[in-house]
Amino acid sequence: MSSYTLFFNPMSRAMIAKWAFAEAGVEPELVMVEWENKPQSLLDANPMGKLPTVIHHHGEHDHVITEAAAICHYLAEMEAPDLLPRSEEKADYFRWLLFAAGPMESAVMNHAMGWDPAGERQEGMAGFGSYSRVMDTMDAMLSSRDYVCGDRFTMADVYVGSQFDWGLNFGTVEPRDSFRAYQARLQAREAYRQGMGPAED
Numbered sequence: 001m002s003s004y005t006l007f008f009n010p011m012s013r014a015m016i017a018k019w020a021f022a023e024a025g026v027e028p029e030l031v032m033v034e035w036e037n038k039p040q041s042l043l044d045a046n047p048m049g050k051l052p053t054v055i056h057h058h059g060e061h062d063h064v065i066t067e068a069a070a071i072c073h074y075l076a077e078m079e080a081p082d083l084l085p086r087s088e089e090k091a092d093y094f095r096w097l098l099f100a101a102g103p104m105e106s107a108v109m110n111h112a113m114g115w116d117p118a119g120e121r122q123e124g125m126a127g128f129g130s131y132s133r134v135m136d137t138m139d140a141m142l143s144s145r146d147y148v149c150g151d152r153f154t155m156a157d158v159y160v161g162s163q164f165d166w167g168l169n170f171g172t173v174e175p176r177d178s179f180r181a182y183q184a185r186l187q188a189r190e191a192y193r194q195g196m197g198p199a200e201d
């Protein structure tokens with residue numbers, strides 16, 4: 001039995017967790033979730049009923065972890081220390097991981113759903129400022145380096161990279177050169193192909 005249960009649906013952010021597991025070299029037990037018929041075990045673990053939801057069966061204890069960005073970092077902490085940031089990489093790692101999970105995700109989702117802050121006052125109140133400020137900020141970051149922390153792939157790239165991978169595939173992120181090049185670097189990874197490939201169960 002695997003030490004991890006991943007509640008899963010291929011058309012969801014659970015794919016981010018699946019890729020993170022592949023990078024960590026750990027195979028979780030997948031529990032397929034149908035949106036219209038969510039298992040009680042998912043709702044018990046996560047009353048939000050959202051995917052990804054992970055249960056870590058750790059010794060005597062079961063630990064629930066939700067939020068794709070947190071799951072990525074948790075797996076690196078528990079299973080793949082090489083994918084954690086070194087001390088000189090920590091600022092970039094946490095800065096961009098949390099920027100992608102908060103401001104970037106909000107900017108992209110709001111924009112895709114047809115809402116953008118109107119004017120300077122609303123931009124000042126919205127944590128993401130505006131969609132175009134987020135795109136420009138990420139473009140500047142990804143034009144200056146290959147990965148979030150510089151030359152080296154870390155677990156932050158699974159989450160940040162997923163924002164670009166999904167966003168470019170669904171047309172919600174602008175197809176800028178730096179974004180496409182980053183996506184191509186990530187897609188060339190063996191663990192990406194393994195994680196994003198079809199589930200075996």
Ligand SMILES: N[C@@H](CCC(=O)N[C@@H](CS)C(=O)NCC(=O)O)C(=O)O
Nearest residue numbers: 012013049050051052066067068069
């Ligand atoms: N903040 C969560 C968002 C998770 C989320 O919204 N997942 C969607 C699928 S991509 C979901 O489970 N939707 C089903 C529902 O809300 O009932 C994360 O980053 O993991």
